[in-house]
Amino acid sequence: MSAASLFNLPEGHYFLSHSVGCLPKKAETSLAENFLTPWKMSGGDAWPIWLDTVDAFCASLGQLLHGQASDFCPQSNLSSGFTKWLMSLPETQSIKTATKRKILIHQTAFPSMGFVCNAMQKMGFELVFIPASEPVSNKETWEQAINKDVFCVLATHVHSNTGTVAPIEHIAMLCDKYNSYFAVDIAQSAGILPINLTSWNADAVFGSCVKWLCGGPGAGFMWVNPQTTEMLSPIDVGWFSHQNPFEMDINHFQYAQDAKRFWGGTPNVAPFALAKGSVETLLEIGQQNIFAHNRRLANELLINIEDCLQASIDLENNGGTLCIELPDANINMLESELQRQHCYFDVRGNVMRFSFHIYNTLPQIELLTEAIRTSATR
Ligand SMILES: Cc1ncc(COP(=O)(O)O)c(C=O)c1O
Structure with missing residues (x-):
């Protein structure tokens, strides 16, 4: 049984565990x-x-x-x-x-x-x-x-x-x-x-x-x-x-x-x-497993979008949430695209916040990569 199956997950892609974690x-x-x-x-x-x-x-x-x-x-x-x-x-x-x-x-x-x-x-x-x-x-x-x-x-x-x-x-x-x-x-x-x-x-x-x-x-x-x-x-x-x-x-x-x-x-x-x-x-599930999973997903996303970031993120000094700073011009477009794909996330100024818990997956990282890269090239 996968760890994700231990939770009730909303439809779509949930990246808001820094706000409210999903219900086990x-x-x-x-x-x-x-x-x-x-x-x-x-x-x-x-x-x-x-x-x-x-x-x-x-x-x-x-x-x-x-x-x-x-x-x-x-x-x-x-x-x-x-x-x-x-x-x-x-x-x-x-x-x-x-x-x-x-x-x-x-x-x-x-x-x-x-x-x-x-x-x-x-x-x-x-x-x-x-x-x-x-x-x-x-x-x-x-x-x-x-x-x-x-x-x-x-x-x-x-x-x-x-x-x-x-x-x-x-x-x-x-x-x-x-x-x-x-x-x-x-x-x-x-x-x-x-x-x-x-x-x-x-x-x-x-x-x-x-x-x-x-x-x-x-x-x-x-x-x-x-x-x-x-x-x-x-x-x-x-x-x-x-x-x-x-x-x-x-x-x-x-x-x-x-x-x-x-x-x-x-x-x-x-x-x-x-x-x-x-x-x-x-x-x-084990605290170490949850942390390791978060790091795997965060690292994957950061490698894929490195050239799109305004400021680099040092995972060594980072919690579970990636606070990604993007040029203002890209934020609106990215927000609309992520909403279209039923993503749960939030925005503070020109920072978008994405959190990866044990129930998040590599395909979701691919989705985010694609959306962020596309918005950066427009
Ligand atoms: C770092 C931090 N401290 C505290 C809180 C909440 O404080 P309180 O429980 O008093 O509402 C939050 C979030 O909502 C938070 O992100």
């Missing part, structure tokens, strides 16, 4: 078996099954990203997890009077994360953008920007509009040197690039399942470095942040010992019941 068949089954059926059969008695399902989701994620299940906490999206984490840091409440109060983020990071940093200025943080002209993949960019006044760095593992990869291990080393907190956004890398959270040793990592993890919107998550958990005091809490959610004593609150202290009130279950099946599908 096992994810549909998992939603039914672990969420809907227990609810139908036993109403509120479904809770133990639902909670075990969320635990199983965290365990699969841990397997894929090389972390412990207990260091993950479900969230609805990245920005809310990032806000909760920043608010939980011991220094945050007195940050207004601190000298070390800068939050550093690259100008080309995803706006949602930038909005969080901006809003944090209300707490007294100072937002510093690394200019867009400084390449995110260059170690020097980060060496020049990180210093003793930087309280926290937010790095984006893979940038959504360029596909560029940031040197995470190097940034982690710099943050360690200057005693700065280090948070990483893995929205565009989880599920496509091999990730080892334990060896990264960041302070916190934020992701969601909507893109390459093929788990749909709603199944966000955060990973908290277990060496830091104990000192974190989330403000946004609820009974599922409690060490014993069922203690039910309004006068006694004790944080969960693990990352679940960030969980809050009555948890969402459906998105995680679905995404559990998605992450399990990727584990069955």
